[in-house]
Amino acid sequence: MSWKFVSTWHEPLRQALIPRKGDVIGTSEWAELVGQLPGIGSQAQFIHPSDHCINMNNKGACDCAETDRALVKQISRGQYLVL
Numbered sequence: 001m002s003w004k005f006v007s008t009w010h011e012p013l014r015q016a017l018i019p020r021k022g023d024v025i026g027t028s029e030w031a032e033l034v035g036q037l038p039g040i041g042s043q044a045q046f047i048h049p050s051d052h053c054i055n056m057n058n059k060g061a062c063d064c065a066e067t068d069r070a071l072v073k074q075i076s077r078g079q080y081l082v083l
């Protein structure tokens, strides 16, 4: 996945995560949340928390990775704190 694809979903994701600020969410909960984004369809499977993470920077991650605009912080494997 390209950087542009990942970043397309940054803002809708950010808005979806606002009510969950401070919560720790697991991967299944993340998938559920992403699945509810309008227009996401089958692209949901490509939206990973690790691409919008303050303490991780994967190849092809969103440009928010490792910045103060990141959406989540990985606290353990598969567990993310919503920032």
Ligand SMILES: [Zn+2]
Residues within 6 Å of the ligand: 007, 010, 051, 052, 062, 063, 064, 065, 070, 071
């Ligand atoms: Zn992002």
